[in-house]
């Protein structure tokens with residue numbers, strides 16, 4: 001990477017960020033085109049978030065990614081939000097548009113692209129069970145419904161949050177969303193099961209977000225967790241004959257869409273994928 005006085009920065013704002021794979025993935029994409037940018041991760045203390053955003057503005061950053069725990073609260077410090085960022089109430093990408101910082105969210109669209117590339121799956125007319133009711137579930141649920149999913153069932157450990165998310169998504173349009181008390185109620189009717197909880201994430205890798213005996217071989221099973229790549233949910237799903245997709249595919253496609261927002265050119269997916277795998281195998 002050739003850093004000169006012309007090099008412009010792109011940041012990742014989160015807390016913590018030490019384990020993020022985005023710097024390797026985005027710098028590989030920048031290098032593939034030889035672009036004059038550098039992508040750096042910043043561990044922002046939560047009480048300094050406003051100053052962090054001012055830093056992006058004052059130093060003329062091209063943009064940024066936003067991760068846990070700032071995806072929701074960052075919106076108040078920005079100059080505008082895209083439609084999908086307001087719809088899901090969260091921002092994962094900031095673009096500096098002539099001095100105005102605009103918030104986008106590429107998680108939902110990235111997830112749809114991942115489903116298409118791995119399963120060759122189109123959402124229109126399909127039935128889906130979503131596990132979880134936090135920020136990730138909201139972005140994925142909104143994207144699935146907007147893309148034409150016929151019915152979305154939501155199961156969450158805390159049922160009130162599932163009910164809240166179902167009514168929030170339902171209010172956004174004439175969409176059929178329904179909270180269920182048990183995942184088993186929905187499984188016979190759905191083609192896709194998505195884990196949007198943090199269950200199974202390193203270090204509690206033995207955890208699983210539903211009873212594995214409920215898994216049936218007609219299901220496509222997608223897990224947003226990517227550390228580890230093979231979660232217990234995915235292993236159990238394979239054992240039951242299901243096709244599976246790990247969280248790394250979402251990471252890749254949301255990152256590719258962020259790159260395209262900053263650079264206005266197609267993301268070099270193969271280079272980004274390779275960088276992710278190298279970063280993971282280097283631990």
Ligand code: ATR
Pocket residue numbers: 131132133134135136137156157158161196197198199209
């Ligand atoms: P994010 O923005 O990443 O979605 P979040 O808003 O904290 O993060 O949501 C985490 C999700 O994982 C929630 O659906 C949470 O369930 P609760 O609403 O009941 O807290 C779910 N989750 C986290 N740990 C869990 C566990 N041990 N068992 C079941 N669900 C869990």
